[in-house]
Amino acid sequence: MPSEDLELKLGLETTRQELAVAFGGPEAKKRASQPGIVPMRATNKLFVFSDPHKSKENGYNFDGWSEGDDLGPVFDYTGTGPIGHQKIDGLNGTLLEHEAQGLELFLFISDGYVKPGGAKKQRLVGQMVVDPINPFVERWDYDETGALRRVYVFRLRPVDLDQTDMRAEDAVQPAQKTETVPLPKAPAKPGVKSKKTEKHSKSQTTAVIVDGERLVQRREGQLVTAFEEHLAKAGHTFASFQITVEGEPGALTPDLYDETDHALYEAKGLTTRPNVRMAIGQLADYRRHLKNPRTLRVAVLLPSEPTADVKALLKAEGVHLVYRAETGFAGFPLPKVD
Template sequence: MPSDDLELTLGLETTRKELAVSFGGEGAAERASQPGIVPMRASNKLFVFSDPHKSKEHGYNFDGWAEGDDLGPVFDYTGTGPVGHQKMPGLNGTLLNHTAQGLELYLFISDGYIKPGGAKKQRFVGRMQVDAVDPYVERWDYDSNGVLRRVFVFRLRPVDLEQTDMRPEDAVQVATKTEAVPIPKLKEPVKPAEPGAKSKKTEKHSTGQTTATIPGGERIVNRREGQLVTAFEEHLDQAGHAFSSFQITVEGEPGTLTPDLYDETDHALYEAKGLTTRSNVRMAIGQLADYRRHLKNPETLRVAVLLPSEPTADVKALLKAQGVHLVFRTETGFSGFPLPAA
C-alpha cells in the first residue's frame, strides 16, 4: 500500500524515487527511472515529468506553458517515445485516457538537482487534466538519431488555477531560427489508445461533431474542417497529385505554424476553413500571407482557400483581389480544382 508521508502541495520539491515510494506501492521505486509518464495505480494517480534540459536531446522541444485560449492556460507536454514515430497505445494512451481509467493527473518539472551528482529535483506544478476537446496535436521533430518523426503534444489544463505553480521560465521555448520543415502526410491512422477508443489525427475526425464535457459545461465542437481536408486529400490522391505540409518555426517566437495542405505537384498551398463566412475567409487570407513568406520560391507559390461550399459573390471578389484562388466542395467533387495555370 502507498504511504501518506509525502503531500502533493504547491511548492513541493521532491524526487521521482520519493514519489514512487510514497504513491506507487510495492516495487514502485524501480519505476523511478521510467519514461516521463508514470502510472501510480496503487494511488489512482498518473505522474508526468517534463524535463526542458533533456527535451531537445530527445527531439522534444514543445513542452511548456503555451499561449492558452478562452478556456484558460494550457501546458504542452510531449508524449513518450524517443525514437521513430510516437505511438498512441501504451503510456501515451494511458495519459490520453487518464480520466476514463480513474487516474488523477499530476505534472512535475525537472528543476536542478538535489545536490551535485545527485537525483534530479522535481518541482510540483499542480493537478492537471488532458483537454477534453483537443487532447493533443501532432507535431514533427528530429529524434535522437536525427530522423524526422511525428510526436504527440498533449494539451494539459490546470484543475485548479490557484493551486498551480505557473512560472514565466516554464513557457514554451522560443525558436532560435526561422525554418520551414517539410513534413509528410502519414496515411496510416493513429492506432486507438484503448480497445474501442476513437483515433485522432491533427484536425482530422471521422464525425461531423463531437460533444465533450469541459469545465464550463457541454461544448459542441465542429469538425467540418478536418473532414474537408481529408476529402480533398483523397481528391488530390485520385488526381495523381503528391501532397504534404510544413511545420514553420519563427525566430524569437514560441510554437509552430502549420499550413493545412501543400500540393507538391502544383506548388500550391491551401488553407481550409470549416465555415464559408467572410470572417473565416479573411482569416485564411491572412494565414496564407504569413505562411508563404517563410517558404521557398514564394514568388511562384500559388495559394488557395479551401471551403465546404460556395461563398458569396463579394467574398469571391475579395479572394480574387488578393490573388488567392478559391476551391470549394460540391456534390460531385471540388470546384476550382485544378488551379488555373500560373
C-alpha cells in the same frame, strides 16, 4: 514515505522515488524508473515529468507553457518515445485517455537536484487535464540519431488556476533559427475517441469547452482528409511543412501543400466570414517562408460555398476558393498560372 505525508498541492518539491513510494503501490521501485509518463494505478494517479534538459537531448523542443487561447493557458508536453516516430499507444495512449481510465493527471517539472550528485528535484506544477477539444498536435523534430521523426505534443490545461505553479521560465523556448522543413507524408491520424465533456467547478478553465467547438475541429480534419483523397485520385502529390521562426516559440504547420500545382491550402471547418478572414491571414504568413512565393498559389478550402461577398473578398486578396460540392470539390483544379 506514506502517501498521507506527501500531499499533491501547490509548493510541493519532491523526487520521483518519493512519489513512487507514496503512490506507486507494490511496484514502487519500477515506477520510479519509468519514462516521463508514469501511471500510478494503485492510487488512480498519472504523473508526467517534463525535463527541459533531457527533452532537448532527445530532440524535444516543444515542452512548456504556450500562448494558450481563449479558454485559458496550455502546457505543451511532448509524448514519450525518444527514437523514431512516436505512436498514440502505450503510455502516450494512457495520457490521451487518462480521464476515461479514471486517472488524475499531475504535471511535474525537473528543477535542479536534491543535493549535488543526488536525485533530480521534481516541482509540482499542478493537476491538469488533456484538452478534450484538441488533445494533441503533431510536430516534427530530429531524434538522437539525426532522423526526422513525428512527435505528439499533448495540450494540458490546468484544472484549477489558483493551484497551478505557472512561471515565466517554464514557457516554451523560442526557436534558435527560422527554418522551413518539408514533412514526409504522414500516415492517417490516430482516432481520438469521442467522449462527453465532463462538468467542472467554476475555478476550472475547461468548464467553457463545448462539443460544438470540438465538432468544428473534426469537420476540418475530415475535410482535409477528403480533399487529400481527391488530390490522390487526380494524380497529385501533396505534403506539408513545419515552419519555425527565430525568436518565437512553437511552430507553424500549413494544412496542405499540393506539390503538383505548387499550391498551398488552408482549411476551415465553418464557411463564415471570420473563418475565411483568418485563413487569408494564415496563408499570407505561411507563403513568406516557402520557396518561390511569387509563383505559389494559395487557396482556402471550405466545407460549403460561401456568400457572394466572401467570394469577392477572396478574389480581391488573390486567394483561390475550393469548397466541397455534391460531386467533389468546386474550384479544383486551380486555374493555371499565366
